Amino acid sequence: MRIAAYRKAHFNAAHRLHNPAWSDEKNREVFGLCNNPNYHGHNYELEVKVAGEVDPDTGYLIDLGILRDIIHEEVELRFDHKNLNLDTEEFKNLNPSAEHICYVIWQLIRKRLDPKYDLWVRLYETPRNFVEYPVTA
Numbered sequence: 001m002r003i004a005a006y007r008k009a010h011f012n013a014a015h016r017l018h019n020p021a022w023s024d025e026k027n028r029e030v031f032g033l034c035n036n037p038n039y040h041g042h043n044y045e046l047e048v049k050v051a052g053e054v055d056p057d058t059g060y061l062i063d064l065g066i067l068r069d070i071i072h073e074e075v076e077l078r079f080d081h082k083n084l085n086l087d088t089e090e091f092k093n094l095n096p097s098a099e100h101i102c103y104v105i106w107q108l109i110r111k112r113l114d115p116k117y118d119l120w121v122r123l124y125e126t127p128r129n130f131v132e133y134p135v136t137a
Contacts, residue, residue: 001053001054002051002052002053002054003051003052003053003054003061004049004050004051004061005049005050005051005061005062005064005067006047006048006049006050007047007048007050007064007067007068007071008045008046008047008048009045009046009048009071009072009075009076010043010044010045010046010076011044011046011075011076011079011080011081012041012042012043012044012080012081013041013042013044013079013080013081013082013083013084014039014040014041014042014082014083014084014085015034015039015040015041015042015083015084015085015091015096016034016035016036016037016039016040016085016096017031017034017035017095017096017097018031018035018085018095019095039083039085042125042126044079044101044123044124044125045123045124045127045130046071046075046105046121046122046123046124047121047122047123047124048067048071048109048119048120048121048122049119049120049121049122050062050067050113050117050118050119051117051118051119051120052116052117052118053116061117062114062117070109070112070113071109073112074105074108074109074112075105075108075109078090078108079101084096084101090104091104098123098125098129098130098131099131099133101123102121102122102123102131102132102133103133105121105123106119106120106121106133106134109121120132120133120134120136121133
């Protein structure tokens with residue numbers, strides 16, 4: 001039986017969207033308020049979806065405690081209450097857009113997850129704005 005299991009998480013982080021190759025004017029034009037030189041923050045909501053075959057011996061797809069620990073160690077400890085531009089290696093040279101944050105989180109979880117599982121990450125920057133990787137039809 002193939003099934004999906006989900007785990008939600010939450011973290012707060014500040015960031016600034018800025019392309020150093022552009023002028024200040026172009027950055028303000030493209031990124032608007034998100035280009036504030038003093039940064040701004042979000043209360044990010046995270047959904048992690050794991051899919052695969054249920055283990056007939058345990059009845060589990062995955063032990064959700066293990067998934068919880070992976071998310072805590074790879075995402076919450078790394079990004080919660082951080083300035084993504086200044087405090088994290090992942091975004092020293094990568095613009096911390098929701099799209100990039102989502103993809104980075106996917107990579108961090110993927111490296112810890114057994115390859116037998118499929119993985120999707122959905123990141124809510126606001127209740128109305130969210131991104132997902134990989135894309136599902």
